[in-house]
Amino acid sequence: MSRIVSITLQNNDDARPIIEAIEKDNPDATVNLYPAMVKIDCDGRLIVKQETVEGLLGREWDVQELHLSIVSIAGNVDEEDDYFELSWNI
Amino acid sequence: MAEKRKKKLGIKQRYSMLTRGLGWDTTYQPMDKVFPYDNYEGIIIHDWEGWEDPFRLTMDAYWKFQSEKEKKLYAVIDSFAQNNGHLGITDARYVNAIKLFLTGVSPLEYQAARGFTHVGRQFRGVGPRVACQMQAIDELRHVQTQIHSMSHYNKFFDGLHSAPHMHDRVWYLSVPKSFFDDARTAGPFEFLTSISFAFEYVLTNLLFVPFMSGAAFNGDMATVTFGFSAQSDEARHMTLGLEVIKFMLEQDERNIPIVQRWMDKWFWRGTRMLTLVGMMMDYMLPKRVMSWREAWDIYFTEAGGALFADLARYGIKPPKYADIATKEAEHISHQAWNIFYNYTHAAAFHTWIPEKEELDWLSEKYPDTFDKYYRPRLEYLDKEEKAGRRFYNDILPMLCQVCQIPMGFTDMDDPTTISFHSSEYQGNKYHTCSHGCKDIFDYEPEKYVQAWLPVHQIYQGNCGGAEVPDVLKWYNFNLGADNMEYQGSPDQKLWDEWQAHRKKA
Amino acid sequence: MSLEIKTNVIQPRRHTYSHIAKRLGADKPATRYQEGTWDLQPTVNFHYRPTWKPDQELYDKSLTSIQMEDWYTFNDPRQMYYGTYTMARHKMMEAEESHFKFIDKSNMIGLMDADWQQKIKTFLLPLRHFEWGANMNNCDCSDKAYGTAISQVALFAAMDRLGMAQIISRVGLLLDDNTGKSLDQAKVDWLESDLWQGVRKMVEDSFVLDDWFELLVAQNLCMDGVVFPLFYHYFEDAGIRQGGTAMSMLNEFMQDWGKDEKRWLDQLLKVTAAESAENAALLSKWAATWTERAVTAFTPIAKHVLGDEAADVMSSIRAEITKRAKKSGIEI
Numbered sequence: 001m002s003r004i005v006s007i008t009l010q011n012n013d014d015a016r017p018i019i020e021a022i023e024k025d026n027p028d029a030t031v032n033l034y035p036a037m038v039k040i041d042c043d044g045r046l047i048v049k050q051e052t053v054e055g056l057l058g059r060e061w062d063v064q065e066l067h068l069s070i071v072s073i074a075g076n077v078d079e080e081d082d083y084f085e086l087s088w089n090i
Numbered sequence: 091m092a093e094k095r096k097k098k099l100g101i102k103q104r105y106s107m108l109t110r111g112l113g114w115d116t117t118y119q120p121m122d123k124v125f126p127y128d129n130y131e132g133i134i135i136h137d138w139e140g141w142e143d144p145f146r147l148t149m150d151a152y153w154k155f156q157s158e159k160e161k162k163l164y165a166v167i168d169s170f171a172q173n174n175g176h177l178g179i180t181d182a183r184y185v186n187a188i189k190l191f192l193t194g195v196s197p198l199e200y201q202a203a204r205g206f207t208h209v210g211r212q213f214r215g216v217g218p219r220v221a222c223q224m225q226a227i228d229e230l231r232h233v234q235t236q237i238h239s240m241s242h243y244n245k246f247f248d249g250l251h252s253a254p255h256m257h258d259r260v261w262y263l264s265v266p267k268s269f270f271d272d273a274r275t276a277g278p279f280e281f282l283t284s285i286s287f288a289f290e291y292v293l294t295n296l297l298f299v300p301f302m303s304g305a306a307f308n309g310d311m312a313t314v315t316f317g318f319s320a321q322s323d324e325a326r327h328m329t330l331g332l333e334v335i336k337f338m339l340e341q342d343e344r345n346i347p348i349v350q351r352w353m354d355k356w357f358w359r360g361t362r363m364l365t366l367v368g369m370m371m372d373y374m375l376p377k378r379v380m381s382w383r384e385a386w387d388i389y390f391t392e393a394g395g396a397l398f399a400d401l402a403r404y405g406i407k408p409p410k411y412a413d414i415a416t417k418e419a420e421h422i423s424h425q426a427w428n429i430f431y432n433y434t435h436a437a438a439f440h441t442w443i444p445e446k447e448e449l450d451w452l453s454e455k456y457p458d459t460f461d462k463y464y465r466p467r468l469e470y471l472d473k474e475e476k477a478g479r480r481f482y483n484d485i486l487p488m489l490c491q492v493c494q495i496p497m498g499f500t501d502m503d504d505p506t507t508i509s510f511h512s513s514e515y516q517g518n519k520y521h522t523c524s525h526g527c528k529d530i531f532d533y534e535p536e537k538y539v540q541a542w543l544p545v546h547q548i549y550q551g552n553c554g555g556a557e558v559p560d561v562l563k564w565y566n567f568n569l570g571a572d573n574m575e576y577q578g579s580p581d582q583k584l585w586d587e588w589q590a591h592r593k594k595a
Numbered sequence: 596m597s598l599e600i601k602t603n604v605i606q607p608r609r610h611t612y613s614h615i616a617k618r619l620g621a622d623k624p625a626t627r628y629q630e631g632t633w634d635l636q637p638t639v640n641f642h643y644r645p646t647w648k649p650d651q652e653l654y655d656k657s658l659t660s661i662q663m664e665d666w667y668t669f670n671d672p673r674q675m676y677y678g679t680y681t682m683a684r685h686k687m688m689e690a691e692e693s694h695f696k697f698i699d700k701s702n703m704i705g706l707m708d709a710d711w712q713q714k715i716k717t718f719l720l721p722l723r724h725f726e727w728g729a730n731m732n733n734c735d736c737s738d739k740a741y742g743t744a745i746s747q748v749a750l751f752a753a754m755d756r757l758g759m760a761q762i763i764s765r766v767g768l769l770l771d772d773n774t775g776k777s778l779d780q781a782k783v784d785w786l787e788s789d790l791w792q793g794v795r796k797m798v799e800d801s802f803v804l805d806d807w808f809e810l811l812v813a814q815n816l817c818m819d820g821v822v823f824p825l826f827y828h829y830f831e832d833a834g835i836r837q838g839g840t841a842m843s844m845l846n847e848f849m850q851d852w853g854k855d856e857k858r859w860l861d862q863l864l865k866v867t868a869a870e871s872a873e874n875a876a877l878l879s880k881w882a883a884t885w886t887e888r889a890v891t892a893f894t895p896i897a898k899h900v901l902g903d904e905a906a907d908v909m910s911s912i913r914a915e916i917t918k919r920a921k922k923s924g925i926e927i
């Protein structure tokens with residue numbers, strides 16, 4: 001049974017640190033490249049942490065800035081001040 | 091004075107204070123009169139406070155992020171126009187996908203804007219109302235940015251000049267139009283199930299993601315940019331779609347069968363409409379990213395599989411006929427292209443026979459079906475065309491009473507027989523293209539008998555006249571330019587001229 | 596790539612969409628406002644009747660008794676489409692945000708007389724519910740309006756009202772140190788205090804109006820015609836005498852917004868009244884009825900804040916609405 005959660009981001013400068021942060025915080029994630037976009041899949045759960053993105057970016061980063069780069073998602077969303085998480089309850 | 095310690099508010103708490111607290115139960119007027127439409131569908135809501143906000147954007151943040159997106163997008167649109175970006179696309183055939191998009195999809199964005207405005211007033215819960223209003227204005231954004239992006243193409247190519255007029259009249263555009271009319275004329279909960287859940291959550295990835303990726307691959311930076319920019323709103327819309335489903339299912343178990351029936355219906359209606367997208371992907375993009383079949387596997391089978399496994403805890407089953415739709419993914423893009431190849435004299439975009447390498451690509455992507463059923467027919471039509479006998483079908487097709495697609499799809503287990511169903515209602519016979527469409531008709535015949543079926547309307551003389559050219563004029567087609575075969579079209583001649591100049595330079 | 600080709604071989608074949616050219620009277624370049632607004636809304640061949648109201652079409656001219664030969668006679672003088680709208684609002688909000696930051700840092704709220712702080716809680720904070728009502732009403736107008744031009748200005752206004760309800764709420768959070776207690780109390784006042792019941796009844800009655808154009812007049816000309824000068828001009832003046840400079844800064848968004856609203860609204864009323872004597876008569880009737888109601892409903896709050904001056908203030912507000920309406924061809 002597929003439990004893949006997924007986030008697709010534009011493949012541009014703004015999104016690159018986010019993509020990197022996701023890879024760091026979700027070691028099991030698979031990164032798929034398509035023309036102009038990146039689809040990151042992960043089993044069951046995937047998290048974007050503010051702290052990690054800020055570290056890579058070298059500035060303050062509002063989690064809601066994620067919405068500037070997002071193309072698509074699959075999973076239940078939990079958005080907090082310091083993280084954005086996708087999950088399935090399976 | 092001692093330093094006052096201020097409580098820091100978390101995003102959820104702050105949002106709830108700034109938004110959810112705004113509403114009140116009216117007493118000078120009864121609530122049922124203020125919100126007359128949110129309970130006739132049979133959905134039982136015990137506690138509107140149980141609504142989980144799918145996202146928590148206050149208006150200040152909304153304006154900030156959205157204006158930033160708009161600034162970037164319009165900078166790209168401006169430079170695309172200034173630099174004649176249309177010359178950078180792979181091939182002028184590509185523009186036909188844009189034509190179908192502007193006439194078929196962009197008007198849906200407008201319909202979505204108005205639909206979400208309606209439900210954004212009609213729900214009695216503050217949470218869903220605000221989420222719907224934000225989506226309403228987002229959707230207005232989508233239609234306007236699409237019109238602005240494609241404005242440049244309209245200056246150089248045919249078939250893009252009259253989208254709103256055509257959307258209200260042209261036979262194949264009644265497929266998307268009736269889809270949205272159907273959703274908008276339903277109650278507010280069904281509307282959200284159809285558009286936010288079935289269309290945006292389950293199916294929209296199939297429309298936008300491969301299409302925009304395809305645009306990038308074909309050098310169309312304007313479309314990539316508006317597409318991705320619109321998609322960045324879509325994550326919010328998708329979350330709303332999933333939230334409304336969970337909300338209904340959690341409120342009362344009597345809601346479950348209603349929601350299930352809506353899912354079945356809108357899944358089927360959605361896949362029917364997306365046939366047009368499948369055709370765009372497999373036939374209209376000169377450089378292809380993935381086949382319709384592959385997109386279906388990634389975005390429906392895989393993503394949808396996890397989603398419906400997640401919803402199983404509420405007793406929800408995957409949509410009825412999902413198995414048939416998956417079988418269809420091997421066929422429908424080819425069958426749809428065949429329909430449009432037949433009737434391209436009555437369409438505002440061109441069709442053509444794919445080139446040899448393109449046919450080979452299709453053979454590779456559809457090993458079980460393409461060579462067996464579709465390639466020989468295309469090669470035959472190609473020969474006919476080269477011999478000066480380009481085939482056009484002059485007999486108006488019969489349309490499905492529900493999805494309004496010409497009855498050209500076959501039985502999936504026997505791809506040589508046209509699938510054909512019918513129902514009786516008040517002494518009349520109504521035809522449908524599939525089990526899925528027949529079920530939809532049978533549940534609500536009083537609705538679907540109202541359908542404005544283009545072919546019926548032509549026969550009844552409501553479309554400008556009895557002859558095909560009269561009808562096409564009524565559609566506002568520039569005959570010989572907007573319609574007919576791509577080879578020899580003004581689009582093609584001009585494109586070749588540009589290419590010749592480019593070579594000289 | 597494109598630069599290789601001389602521009603003379605890539606002359607445009609047309610300058611705009613054909614429905615736009617028709618309205619412009621010629622095929623010539625059009626503005627983004629025009630292309631993004633004109634004729635966007637479907638007009639014919641609807642497939643099904645709404646199950647929620649089977650006696651109407653999805654887009655239906657008969658949802659108001661106002662009649663227009665062409666519902667695109669009105670054009671937004673601000674030429675706002677989504678892009679220009681969000682950019683304009685973001686700019687206003689940026690300024691407002693810096694005021695919030697400054698006031699928070701400098702503790703300017705603490706400099707206000709305690710009485711005045713208390714008063715703000717009773718007159719300004721419950722107004723967030725009025726703004727929420729205005730959001731619903733503009734949303735309703737946008738839903739039922741015919742044509743994109745009017746529908747979109749109403750939608751922009753609806754979102755703005757949510758924005759202003761949130762700004763007022765943030766004033767509350769400044770006053771109560773983020774506990775939200777002042778907002779809870781404001782809701783109790785809105786629901787129970789005698790000061791507010793006239794307003795609340797008026798707002799709730801407006802929720803059930805049938806004719807969307809009457810609703811638009813009631814909300815945007817009459818109720819707002821009272822609220823914006825009363826709260827953000829006269830009450831502000833009263834506050835300055837009591838150390839309320841902070842409020843003058845925070846009122847800026849609303850003051851600017853009130854001016855902006857007049858621009859499109861007065862133009863809309865003008866072209867609608869100019870269309871026919873019947874339209875003008877309807878607008879006059881609605882404007883008279885709802886101005887009277889709005890003035891009456893807000894009088895107790897005016898007295899609460901302004902005391903004896905209230906009667907004069909209310910009559911000059913009424914005179915101002917009458918004057919504005921007259922300029923648009925509407926006799927109150």
Ligand SMILES: [Fe+2]
Nearest residue numbers: 199229232320
């Ligand atoms: Fe959209």
Ligand SMILES: [Fe+2]
Nearest residue numbers: 229290324327
């Ligand atoms: Fe959307």
Ligand SMILES: [Zn+2]
Nearest residue numbers: 490493523527
């Ligand atoms: Zn069908």
